[in-house]
């Protein structure tokens with residue numbers, strides 16, 4: 400395997416997880432994040448990863464706050480929260496040469512469009528990941544759960560560079576497959592997130608608890624129906640045989656999770672509602688479709704964000 404130089408822009412829990420695994424597999428990894436304490440701790444002591452089995456290991460990616468220090472990369476993974484994508488995109492220049500691939504595995508809709516303002520479209524790839532991770536303390540993360548990562552070229556081509564990335568991730572213990580329909584894959588994940596994330600945050604419950612409340616299940620189902628109508632009007636082919644069954648299945652499999660949005664609200668932090676339910680509303684209105692359930696869920700989460708800031 401050819402060792403790659405990998406820049407990870409946004410090295411919170413997920414960025415650190417991918418960077419940490421790739422570094423352990425022998426790639427040259429540079430984590431870049433504005434969180435100085437996390438970067439300094441990793442630079443001094445290494446990154447501690449607590450694996451799902453409870454095993455702990457220390458890996459040694461480079462960790463910096465200044466992207467200027469990194470230099471040109473083979474791959475740049477973008478893992479910032481979606482509301483920081485614009486800022487992250489503006490900081491990418493020192494990491495890029497024409498052969499660099501920039502891969503976003505961020506949640507929701509719209510990240511690709513923001514990145515294309517600064518990165519040529521033919522250098523971009525996108526995808527989703529079912530991996531889960533949390534920060535335990537600066538320099539230490541918990542790999543909470545393993546799931547498949549799916550990545551693809553924006554034009555659906557199956558290229559050599561795509562296969563190289565699939566092999567690098569899979570070889571680093573992050574099982575990954577290639578798709579020719581990355582837009583559909585991103586929408587499939589979006590449908591799960593618009594069903595589970597806002598309601599868990601509003602009701603302050605774990606994912607599985609939603610399924611025990613018939614009224615909550617009804618709201619989830621309506622949110623997904625609206626999302627599917629928008630996807631279909633947008634010409635997106637969502638690669639799920641029965642989307643609602645998939646959403647229920649994810650809720651069952653992640654029953655014990657506190658969704659990322661619930662965690663954000665609990666900490667009084669901004670959420671990714673704008674690229675999830677908010678994006679369905681925006682895309683719907685652009686295409687002449689009303690999405691009242693997603694609109695109400697988005698508004699309620701924005702209320703929670705404002706209440707959190709006043710605490």
Ligand code: KPL
Nearest residue numbers: 595653656657658659660
């Ligand atoms: O992706 C998730 C999230 O929390 O953001 C789900 C699938 C809902 C798992 O918790």
